[in-house]
Amino acid sequence: MSAEARSKLVILGIGDDGTAGLTEASRKLLAEADVILGARSTLDQVGRVAGRKQVLEAEMPAALEQVREARSALRPVLVCGGDPLFYGVARYLCDRLGKDGFEVVPHVSSMQLAFARVKESWEDAYLTSLAGRPLEPVLDRIRTAEKVGLFSSDQHQPNKVARALLDHGVDYFRAYVCENLGSPDERVTQAELSELAEMEFSPLNVLILIRKPGRPDRPNLGGGRRIFGNPDDVFEQSRPASGLVTQAEVRAMALAQLDIRPTSVVWDIGAGSGSLAIEAAQLASLGTVFAIEPEAADVALIESNAQAFGTANVRTVAGRAPEALADLPDPDAVFIGGLARQFEPLIEAAFGRLRSGGTLVLNVATVESLSSSYQAMKRLGVPVRVWNVMIARGVEQMDTLRFDAIPPSFLLAATKAASGRS
Incomplete structure (x- = not known):
């Protein structure tokens, strides 16, 4: 990496397997960093390094201020899970502080890993994160999708999503929950939505839904009916x-x-x-x-x-x-x-x-x-x-x-x- 690029704050993606899954170049970035920002769980995956570790605040305005301060260091690094530009922190930071101040080094996204584990392509899937957003509009998008990939959240775990889908009459998907991808306790569970509604999973999971062959969309029963121009x-x-x-x-x-x-x-x-x-x-x-x-x-x-x-x-x-x-x-x-x-x-x-x-x-x-x-x-x-x-x-x-x-x-x-x- 050029000297000019090294003067920027590096946003480095890392998997659940920690530094073992990184390239030699990425491990060198961590070894030479003088300050390393990240969530506590992600910093634990980094292991022992010479640079000072700093836990990133959960509230984004406070985290933004931490990143501003870290950019004054010689070799600052921010570590986050998977691909920082795929429902990660990189877009938020680049939008607010400018793209020129960052270098993004992605890792394999856990979404990509999840689809690989169930041997399904993902270029035609509806992909989203449930973190910080209401479930209802997501259910409407799922209704007509062929494939779905969801980053679950503490509020919307797979069992809650399954119950909500069934409550809306959407029962035509087979489900896969991929937990702790890339780590020793990785697990992939296949289930019907009715079974999934009764299961508990690790917080680190990806929910994949695959439409069953030949099943029609169920209508969206919410809201009133119009004389014409109905959705x-x-x-x-x-x-x-x-x-x-x-x-x-x-x-x-x-x-x-x-x-x-x-x-x-x-x-x-x-x-x-x-x-x-x-x-x-x-x-x-x-x-x-x-x-x-x-x-x-x-x-x-x-x-x-x-x-x-x-x-x-x-x-x-x-x-x-x-x-x-x-x-x-x-x-x-x-x-x-x-x-x-x-x-x-x-x-x-x-x-x-x-x-x-x-x-x-x-x-x-x-x-x-x-x-x-x-x-x-x-x-x-x-x-x-x-x-x-x-x-x-x-x-x-x-x-x-x-x-x-x-x-x-x-x-x-x-x-x-x-x-x-x-």
Whole structure:
């Protein structure tokens, strides 16, 4: 390491196996340090060194002042567990004192070790720490995740998390608790959530949740119901969720264009989990919504969601359009969604049955589908309205705000001329 870098405060990651798991370069940093800051348990792992050890205060403002003072030393080191930039202290210090005053030397994160122990990849997992944050928003993120990695906390140990998940109807994960990773008393426990709720673990643990194959999301039962634009996670969904629920923002735009009246007859073709059909039924409270869906498992989801929302005017039609449309009453509004590859026959058949003054709205996900569908709708002989819907939702992560983009899609709408108009 350069002389310039050595003049900075080094934030050094260390594992539960102490100095034995460090590289030779990291051990040299500790041996040459004149002051070493860290939590008491982490300092105990360092062993005997020449430098003065100083226990870091638990309250961050006081710890920040200690770090300021330590930076006046010739070779200051701050030791912390695992990767200091992965839910560690390094980001907090760099944000408040400037990145130029620090050098970060990471160790393998205990989260990385935990996923390695259970032989699961972690690049697609939802990862977070429960320290200092409420459990409820974390439960909502877990609900729709495939894999989850959690740093537990004194307040939220694995048994409490398991009980909370079960209380929310989330029972479709198998759980692993990885304790004291890298140390002689390391232990990995696999359990069902119901079993986990009755177990006790060492404070140093990582909880991993892996979704069981083929299990649908359970709806989020918290909060009130909206007439339209309900959050995606209030609907029971099959997996993968993408493409099976029309996102709330897109759904709201589509329903606005459909211009549904209290007595309307509505077709939802390719209804998936039924989110749009159910909200259309709430708008057409005296009418009927027909949810056309070829997959038997999704038909069951539509019926379950309709029952949860109390929309008795949703009628499921198990079949593939356009053949399944033959015996249905003519609609006042038609929505076409789902993952169909050929929308042109559906557009022609549905618009042909549409009552005068009614609107057809189409939601597609690819540029190729947009192009072919747009040309098919232009052949209907009426103006076609088109939107490119690109939305990002704000997500709080620790003490920062970031935006997660939902998959972009396209809406197309065409209205049939009212009787007596050309």
